[in-house]
Amino acid sequence: MSVVPSPSSDLPESDTDRRHSLEEFVAATDQQDRGEGFFELERDRLLEVNLGDGGEEVWMKAGAMVAYTGRIGFEREGMLEHGFGKFLKKAFSGEGAKMTRATGRGRLYLADQGKKVTVLYLKGESLFVNGNDMLAFEPTLEWDINLMRSLGAIAGGGLFNVRFAxxxxxxxxxxxxxxxxxxxxxxxxxxxxPQATIAWSGNLEPQFKTDVQLKTLLGRGSGESIQMQFAAGRSPGFVVVQPYEERAMPAGAR
Structure with missing residues (x-):
């Protein structure tokens, strides 16, 4: 009569056991300090913000904080903090434009629904970014909300964007x-x-092209009935898209 051996901690550790051990997991996912500066990509989808000893601050998308170390305080943006003009624009732009200021000393980790994070350094250039796709920025950057009031912008889910310079x-x-x-x-x-458009260079002014047909009105359109059109003037530009159609977050959904 054969006896099937029962699992035991005394058995020799196999290569599979070592690869899937808790120690290996912690080592593989451990935080790494790469010394990349104020913004550091901890993972493709996780941003580390290094707030130094001088009481540094960063503006971030409201709700983007996932963890932090040190002494960091968070303050929701005041209604009139950036002037009455921006307050009026934000009243139309909804929840997606709301921001939080983080101040203090420590490491701050930010993410947004598992989306991939890209860090850019502007050297005097200007860039328009869809309001849903802004994660964080240094206070040294100038910014303003740009409302797109056309039917195409509203129906496309891109009611507003932010211009950084x-x-x-x-x-x-x-x-x-x-x-x-x-x-x-x-x-x-x-x-x-519009739902796949992330950003475009500051010298471009998009126009909206609509193709509203009877089948579109009946709910049988292809989804491409509204498009953003980018044309260059005297200087070249660029537009950034993603392989995903992102729906705008309704007000109060966060």
Whole structure:
């Protein structure tokens, strides 16, 4: 009569046991200090903000904090903190534009629904970013909300975007890997789905092209009845898209 041996901690440790041990898991997922500066990509989908000894601060998307170490305080943006003009714009732009200021000393970890994080350093350039896709930025950057009041913008889910300019770090998010399309002077315009459009260079002013047909009104449209059109003037530009159609968050959904 054969006896099946029962599992025991006294048995020799196999390669599989070592690969899946708790010790290996902690080592593989442990926080790493790469010394990349104020913004550091801890993972593709996780941003580390290093707040130093001087009481540094960062503006971030409300609700983006997942963890922190040290002494960091959080303050929701005041209604009139950035002026009455921005307050009026934010009244139309909904929840997606709300921001939080983090101040103090320590390490702050930010993420947004598991989206991929890209860190950009603006050296005097300007960039428009869809309001849903802004994660964090340095206070050295100038910013303003740009409302797109056309029917195309509203129906496409991209009611507002944020224009950044100056010098400083900016973190944006995308579903999967982004794709950048060049827009050349004298070349053909670039058309994009508003729900897939992440950002574009500050020298471009998108127009909206609509193709409203009877089948669209009956709910049988292809989903491409509204497009953003980008055309370059005297200088080239670019537009960034993602392989995902992102729906705007309704007010009060966060």
């Amino acid at each position: 100056g010098r400083g770090m900016l973190a944006i998010t995308t579903h999967y890997d982004p794709l950048t399309l060049r827009v050349e002077p004298g070349g053909p315009p670039v058309f994009t789905d």
